[in-house]
Amino acid sequence: MGIINRGTIHLTVFALIVLTFPFWFEYTGGYAGLDTKIIIWAIFALGFDLLLITGYLSFGHAAFFGISAYATGLMLLHYSSNIIEAMIVGVVVSTIAAVIIGFLTLRRTGIYFSVLTLAFGEMFHTAAVSIFSGLTGGENGLTGLPTPTLFGEKMQGSNVFYLCAIFLIIGFYLARRITRSPFGLMLKSLKSNQTRLEYIGINVQFYKNSAFVLSSIYAAVAGSLMVIYEPYVATEFLEWKTSGTLVIMSVMGGVGTLFGPMIGAAFMLYFENVASVFLEEQWLLALGIMFMAIVVYLPGGFVDGYKRMMRHWVKKNQA
Amino acid sequence: MSEMIQKPDSNAFFSVQDIHSYYGESYIVQGVSFEIAEREIVALLGRNGAGKTSTLRTIARAHEPFLKKGKIVLNGMPLHQLEAHQAAQIGVQLVPEDRRIIGGATVEENLILAQIAKPIGWSFEQIYEHFPRLAERRKQQATTLSGGEQQMLAVARALARDLKLLLLDEPYEGLAPIIVREIERILLEVKKLGITTIIVEQNAVAALKLADRAIILDTGLVAFDGSAQEVLDNKELREEYLAI
Ligand SMILES: Nc1ncnc2c1ncn2[C@@H]1O[C@H](COP(=O)(O)OP(=O)(O)OP(=O)(O)O)[C@@H](O)[C@H]1O
């Protein structure tokens, strides 16, 4: 097979699907722009999976998405419409926050960790709409941003789509490399074997923090892209609902599979925007029922469902 | 017998100097001291609850029990100031008495994990050469290995690291006699390699076959420190502390 191994095929297929997304998406009833939003959320969910494989369920990742969004927005508003500086500042500021919050919350496990991250997330949200409202625009969000530019080119429409698509493809490539390396193996082992890993010389605390920060970097990139996609920062970016949506997407798609959370993100946004046309306000109820059904009958999410179907199909064809 | 406790000599390859450790409020290791020369194999014996596991865990710098006082020195390095992963990095390898392997990973992945932190020891080729049973099962989920195979993997994993002090907690526990013989064969090979070892074993006779020296613990204190032969010859000692 030479250089054409499974990994290369997976990555190529993935890149093709992402890059051709706008061409076939409109035939499924999606509106222009929703494709970009899906890609952004896919980046967010993909990074989150790198934390979920360690068994740590964060309910505060909206913080890193939102902090980066605000920092990006403020840069666009007060410094320059050029996205390079804005994105860098957004990601750096958010990563610093992630290092600190990770350090403080990862000393606890299980539900204590989840509740702590939730509390920190809400703290940022509250701060943004109260003490920092002069800077953030308070409840109205950050408005009046200029159209972002890259090398003088206006970042609108398909320009933004391809910018996001490139980030997603690179992000997927890196996430795949990480999960298939010894480092990734160790992240997966953290879930149940922390003491044993310490006995073989692994600095568990350090690596937990690494996974947390890594996932936050994806969140920060997504938050920053969201502001480039739509030059406006909503307070809800920082809200617990955003964190909750991320968790639901990941669980529906299939935690720890990389593909799953991205599919979950696509499904949820599509459902929210397309199915709500028919279901109106009932779409949340329908989503809730689907979510419960998946948790109960298909704990591995969509990816697990697909695998089961394939197995069934193979068996039938062998018989 | 307490007059037999030797004064700690900091020149020893490995020394434990008056260590006291606690599980919360309960005071378990109550001033243990001993030293071990390089390449020496010591059997750490004593009745149930004497504090053998607690002593090994203290040496390996586990979170529990908590070391409140005392020094532990390996090759000039102050282990008592380190955390578990740092102790492992300078060459302490504990093979604990409970399930010894990393779940959710295959045999080979267990070995890969053991070599993430530097410095490393044996290569996979060397390991598989000495443990053909593991070579056959390298792709198998480690949790599905038999008890004896898991014990082999635990020893193999220790050898995969740059090993200076091997701590074995009841390596024969719960294994059928035929498997015990196989583990014994492996440990005899480890002995030939000259790896400094502390072996804790209920089966004192089996441990003394392997060991050069014996230390007997009683309620968190050293009750005897002498040659393995002495323990085998001294009926009273055996009856009082080992019930054999
Ligand atoms: N986690 C713990 N919390 C409180 N006390 C503990 C804990 N673990 C052990 N102990 C107590 O410490 C004492 C020594 O236990 P340890 O496991 O070190 O004995 P041992 O010599 O290894 O015994 P065995 O031969 O049964 O394995 C016992 O009295 C035990 O009850």
Ligand SMILES: [Mg+2]
């Ligand atoms: Mg014990």
